Amino acid sequence: MIRERSALPDARRVVVKIGSSSLTGGDGRLDVAALRALVDVLAARRAAGTEVVLVTSGAIAAGLAPLGLTSRPRDLATAQAAASVGQGLLVARYTEAFATHGLRVGQVLLTAEDTIRRGHYRNAQRALDRLLGLGVVPVVNENDTVATEEIRFGDNDRLAALVSHLVRADAMVLLTDVDALYDGPPSRGARRIDEVHGPGDLEGVVVTGRGSAVGTGGMVTKLASVAIATGSGVPVVLTSAAQAEAALAGAPVGTWFSATGRRVPTRMLWLAHAARTRGRLVLDDGAVQAVVVRRTSLLPAGVTEVHGSFEAGDPVELASAAGDVVGRGLVAYGSDELPGLLGRSTRELLAERGVGYDREVVHRDDLVLVNAPR
Ligand SMILES: Nc1ncnc2c1ncn2[C@@H]1O[C@H](COP(=O)(O)OP(=O)(O)O)[C@@H](O)[C@H]1O
Ligand SMILES: N[C@@H](CCC(=O)OP(=O)(O)O)C(=O)O
Numbered sequence: 001m002i003r004e005r006s007a008l009p010d011a012r013r014v015v016v017k018i019g020s021s022s023l024t025g026g027d028g029r030l031d032v033a034a035l036r037a038l039v040d041v042l043a044a045r046r047a048a049g050t051e052v053v054l055v056t057s058g059a060i061a062a063g064l065a066p067l068g069l070t071s072r073p074r075d076l077a078t079a080q081a082a083a084s085v086g087q088g089l090l091v092a093r094y095t096e097a098f099a100t101h102g103l104r105v106g107q108v109l110l111t112a113e114d115t116i117r118r119g120h121y122r123n124a125q126r127a128l129d130r131l132l133g134l135g136v137v138p139v140v141n142e143n144d145t146v147a148t149e150e151i152r153f154g155d156n157d158r159l160a161a162l163v164s165h166l167v168r169a170d171a172m173v174l175l176t177d178v179d180a181l182y183d184g185p186p187s188r189g190a191r192r193i194d195e196v197h198g199p200g201d202l203e204g205v206v207v208t209g210r211g212s213a214v215g216t217g218g219m220v221t222k223l224a225s226v227a228i229a230t231g232s233g234v235p236v237v238l239t240s241a242a243q244a245e246a247a248l249a250g251a252p253v254g255t256w257f258s259a260t261g262r263r264v265p266t267r268m269l270w271l272a273h274a275a276r277t278r279g280r281l282v283l284d285d286g287a288v289q290a291v292v293v294r295r296t297s298l299l300p301a302g303v304t305e306v307h308g309s310f311e312a313g314d315p316v317e318l319a320s321a322a323g324d325v326v327g328r329g330l331v332a333y334g335s336d337e338l339p340g341l342l343g344r345s346t347r348e349l350l351a352e353r354g355v356g357y358d359r360e361v362v363h364r365d366d367l368v369l370v371n372a373p374r
Contacts, residue, residue, distance in 0.1 A: 001259065002170050002235055008250040009048070011170035013132070016042060016248075017055040017160035017225075020216075021177035022241035028071060030062040030090065034241060036097045038175070041245045042137065043101035050248075051132045053167055054105075055140045055160040056094070062086030083144035094139050106136045109143035112153055115162045115270050125266075128167050155217035157225035158273070164234045165266055172229050172236045173247055174222055179240040181205070181219065181255040196257045199227075228273045231261040271315055271328045272368045279308020279335055280317040280325075281361065288320045291327060292369055297360035298329065300341040300349065310335045318362065327369045329362035 002011055018038055025031040035058075042052050060072055060079055063086025073079045091107045098105050108128065114120040131138045142159055153159045157174065164172040182190035184206040196202060207219035226236045237247045239254025246253045283291065287302025298318065310316055311334045318327040333341065338361065341349060350358040 001233065003258065005235075005237060005247075005252065005256045006250040008171055008237070008248060009050075011050050013051040013053070013167060013169050014045070014171050014173060014248070015053045015055060015160055015164040015167065015169045016173045016175065016244070017156055018057065018175045018241060019156065019177070020057040020061050022175055023056070023058040024061045028061060029065050030058055030086075030093070032093055035093050038241055038244060039094065039097035039101070041248065043098060043103055044245070045248050046103060046137065047101070053128065053132070053138045053140060053163060053169065054094070055156055055163055056090065057141065057156045058090050059083040059087040059141055059144060062090045062093075080145050087141060087144070090141075091139060098137055104136050105139045106131045108138050108140045110140060110159065110163070111143045111147045112159075112270070114143075115159075115166065115266060121166065121266050125166050128163075132167070155221040157217055157221040158228060161225040161228035161234070161273075162266065162270060164229050165232050165263070165269055168263075169234055172225075172234050173244065174225065174236060174238045175241045175244055175247075176222065176238070177240060178219075179243055179254060181207075181223075181238055185219075193255050194252070196226075196255060198260050224273065226257050228269060230257050230259050231273075232269055233259045233261060233263045235259045267330075267366075268368050271330070271366075272370070276315070277308075277317045277328060278310035278314040279306065279331070280319055281306055281331070281338075282319050282321060283326070284321065288326055291318065291364075291367065295364060297364040298362040298367070299346055300338075300344050300361055301346070303338070303342050303361055306335055306338045306342070308335060316362075318367070325370050327367055329367035331362055332359050332366075333361060 002008060023031055023034055042054060046052050060082045063082030066085050067082055069082060073082055094105050110124060114124050128138055140163055142153055142156060160172060178186050180192045182192055183204065184190040185208050207223055209218045209220035222238060229236050236257040237254050239247045243253040281303050282305035283302050284304050287298060290296045290302065291298055310331060312332055313330055315328055316331045317325045318329060319325050346358040
């Protein structure tokens with residue numbers, strides 16, 4: 001494991017994420033010179049023996065000029081159209097730029113779903129591993145064209161953290177338009193933060209969710225991304241694209257976030273940090289105890305209320321009668337069917353409804369605890 005930034009040159013595999021703000025000029029359009037400069041740095045790193053996965057934004061920005069748009073569209077359908085046109089152009093630029101270094105790229109478009117559904121993430125994991133094994137540089141972006149408002153990340157920061165986990169990266173490098181995390185929005189007087197070793201080091205730090213005109217999420221989604229990565233064993237460097245070379249060389253630039261936790265299953269990571277839940281199940285006190293303290297699965301007998309509209313396999317919140325959210329889980333029944341099963345024992349349900357109805361509402365392998373109840 002990489003424990004300090006000076007060890008970064010020894011990383012076997014890194015994920016580098018570049019945001020829209022670093023790939024666009026003042027006119028909001030794709031800055032091809034900036035893209036080429038990044039590729040030069042990544043190709044050099046690759047030649048020095050580190051496998052590189054690039055998570056890149058910029059599809060929407062690249063789609064603006066061809067569609068005659070002057071600013072980032074606000075409505076989802078136009079943003080998706082711009083991403084559709086722009087993604088092809090973006091990857092073409094990367095393909096050309098990496099080719100000048102004798103490297104091939106492979107486009108990988110992911111949705112949040114791909115990191116949660118078992119079949120999907122295994123598939124993505126296999127494809128990424130094979131690309132790397134073949135010496136290809138995977139170029140990853142969110143699949144904007146098919147991602148709906150409910151399930152999309154919108155920003156690539158959290159996607160990059162999940163990709164880092166998926167490919168078992170030794171480190172993640174987040175490149176943006178500021179050279180580091182500051183203790184407040186970077187204006188006069190804000191202080192650069194050199195190293196963060198845990199949430200305590202972020203106390204008093206003010207971050208805003210407003211990004212640049214072209215980026216989304218600002219520093220808020222970057223810190224959410226950092227929490228996902230470091231909490232599951234991947235250290236992070238956050239800096240500007242201009243410092244990418246120095247950061248990968250382990251120089252003391254940007255902000256270094258050391259890993260705080262150990263690797264957990266990918267789906268669990270997504271459930272804990274990224275999933276937008278589709279509903280809420282209210283648990284009686286006995287069920288809260290069973291799930292939180294004894295870490296058992298949730299059975300129909302312990303559920304008292306069902307809220308929201310969801311299908312089997314969707315993420316839902318688990319709450320106590322007092323309204324505290326105690327966990328999140330993938331529910332095994334849809335919201336149409338579940339209310340008819342509440343308070344019933346699995347034995348009764350099996351006898352009455354047949355095989356399969358003795359299954360848990362949320363299996364313990366599909367459940368993460370969020371907060372202890374009051
Ligand atoms: N505490 C902070 N430290 C550094 N930058 C911050 C902070 N709070 C807000 N920001 C803003 O976050 C912006 C980067 O976010 P964003 O525009 O979404 O970038 P990207 O397109 O690279 O994802 C910076 O331009 C900066 O102004
Ligand atoms: N998938 C989108 C990226 C969304 C976005 O702006 O992300 P970011 O610049 O990382 O805040 C695109 O390629 O335009």
